[in-house]
Amino acid sequence: MRQALSGIVSKSASPLKTIMILAMAMTFVVAGAASSLAAKSAAIVVDAKTGKVLYSANADGRRYPASLTKMMTLYLTFEAMAKGKISKNTPVVFSAHASAEAPTKLGVKPGGSVAVETAILSIVTKSANDSATALGEMLGGNEANFARMMTAKARQLGMNGTVFRNANGLPDPGQFTTARDMATLGIALREHFPQYYGYFAQRSFLYGRQRINGHNRLLGRIKGVDGIKTGYTRASGFNLVSSVNDGNRRLVAVVMGGTSGGSRDNQMAGLINTYLPRASTRGGGDLIAKADSNPVSALANVLLPKHDAPTPDEKPVAVAEADTDVADDATVAQGDSEDEDTAEAEAPKLVVPAKKVKTVIVSAPKVATAQVVAAYAEPTPAVDPVNTASVPSGWAIQVASSPKQSEAQAFLDNTTKQAPKALADATGFTVAFDKDGVTYYRARFGGFGSKDAAWKACTALKKKKIECYAVQQ
Template sequence: MRQAFAAILLSIASPLKSVVAALLAVAIGLAATGPSAANSKYAAIVIDANTGKTLFSSSADLRRYPASLTKMMTLYMVFEAMAAGKITKKTSIPVSRNAAAEPPTKLGVKAGNSITVETAIYSLVTKSANDAATALAEYLGGSEKEFARMMTAKARKLGMTGTVFRNAHGLPDTAQFSTARDLATLGIALKEHYPQYYNYFSTRSFTYGRKRMANHNRLLGRVKGVDGIKTGYTRASGFNLVSSVSQGDRRIVAVVMGGTSGGSRDKHMAELIRQYMPKASTKGKGAPLVASAGGSPISALAKVFLPKNDAPTPEARPEEEVVAAAEDEVAAVEEEVAAVEEDVAPTPKPKSVFVETLESAPVEQAYAQPSPDRFGDDVDPVETASVAQSGWAIQVASSPSKSEAEVVLAKTTKQAPAVLAHASGYTVTFDKGGVTYHRARFGGFNSKAAAWKACTALKRKKIDCYAVEN
């Protein structure tokens, strides 16, 4: 009897053992591949930074909220300005009331004070300071809204077709999104295009005043080969992380988005690195994987990626004063995204003297121009008139303030006296959106070729301009 009963138990236990083993295998498989599909915020990708090959991908092309990963593009724009000589690491960045009011995390600089560019960089890569990000955006773009448009245009030219920026810090905005693939592209571009500045991302900590600020990226120094890049978190996004890793000749960039906690995100990233680093190529890099940010920002913005099956669709409006063909190209995009505008808080009108220039000229050309508040008061007065001259002219800025436009004229005359020896500075007004602007121009050129030649000479002196017919 007992032997018969034992035989029955064994017959039951054997299939149960198989079921348990199968369940364990499934569990191990899920653990190896990351969060389950039930987490709608999750996305991840691993890219071989030598070849561009995708080694792992999960929801990598679906929209996700980038949170503070946004600051990667803010820093790309800063590095670009530094490399072009527009600013230096010692340039003083004023902190406006708007910037000082940003919620934590932040440096806590009082409105009216300033920080250096390098302090701002350190605060972004370690503490992810929102006030510093906004201050940089206002300085480089005239306003955060204009800077976000510049960021979006830059993203298009880097091949980031699924990204739209609405602010420089990554605080919640339903109309700001990216993808894991785009952020991997940006991570690669930062290292390829600006290797002279990339080491900022490996900063473990920095001290501001009496405060020591540790890097939020806990994989630095803990996972072999990790040399950056950035963490991010909001409740809407979950816990995000972009990592650049080098081990010998192998290099990868990995992205994890939507982690349920910082610890689980870091653990998943470490597992992706452990699993896919050995699969990366050992061959040295050839040509850069990410093209330099050339081309037209207008046509790039018109081609914004608009899938309709995951996150809300934001506005991706290109420059307003463009040729009719470009306007027609983006009309369909603007119709689709117009409904989102009412959900997004309005942004104050830019105060930069380059408002009109940003809207009518190429984005980089406009942002590269100097801001009048950097000039100080030591400029010579220039006689100007508010009427356009005949022939051709070159425009260097436009401002809602006539006095600010005249400051630019004076500064430009001082910087390039030989180029403008036979030209005369003047301002001409125009109305837009109920606001009167003052265009700062130099007239006296009898042909388009002469105006273009003068502009070319000014650009060699880091003064941007464009030729117009009066």
């Protein structure tokens, strides 16, 4: 570089001319580095109602997921909850392995436990690596088995470019994904578990006397953003999956390989502002097929590649930010420092209008230390989620109630067939509740932006002699 510049700048050149030439040369160098980084980034925007790809850049390129991995950990957790295998109050015991995970973490000592709901909240806000591992060990018996279940579920959802090696996203050369696969998972989480999807909108929660704040800076600042997950390691760069719902349109957007949290957030904000108006207001039904969740078949149906499988290209270091984005190199070198306030000393301000959103604080339940059986505990009667913060906000309509979840689901399916137009933008789901010691299941359709919209759908159903009433969630 010095030799090249010396050939350009003559000894007789004036100081001002020399400065101007050097400035131009450095501009070209920085521009070249930025171009190289752009080639390593990846992004995709998908219409979450139709599945249409509205924007794509390197969407099928192999990337490290970092803490986006936890989206699949939560998918399998929600699946176990929906099937009654565990409840939000089931204790999650932390093994020595889980407790020893690198930060960020909740900090539970070996043998200690928290409720499933606390583990979930610590993952969506703090991105707690120890909580993710503990959940994986509870559901899979050990983390290696759980990783196989995660990869098997990925295949069932159509995520063919993804392999999981652990439950939390800490660096592993054999763990990789694509932006397209992460969009698929984001859509599946809302489609398959609308009753739990509201967890992703949590911006903070109380753990004992400690308030734990989240890392997703777009929540409450970009209109319509209701989740999902951030991710960061040095190898992956700054990742983000965002879900957007403005009442009529829904998007899932993914940005991977950002050079900083602020630039990643600004890129995501730009994608949302550009492509949300182009999304459809009418849906075409479920986009992601629901697959058998039997853990035995999940383990049998997947063959993981060897550890020498091809891995994502090494992410280059930004010229202007080399070794300046991390305050605690030791922590980040171990793995996933999701604390972006530490990883990035000062993030740029978003260039979009801000909107204040009330923060919901959820106290962590006190649970006794107990050993939970691996792989799927016996069902524990669930509390009515309508009275908790675990369901999506908005309005829903209820069409039936049954002591059997299969009957409630069948009623949802029949209702959809009888009134497809009235429920075109709605999502059916069941809600468990206890009455006199017996668990019942309410059959509901959610996704209505207002009380009037919910009642309008009810009126259409009543014309077909289907009883219905609207409820606010």
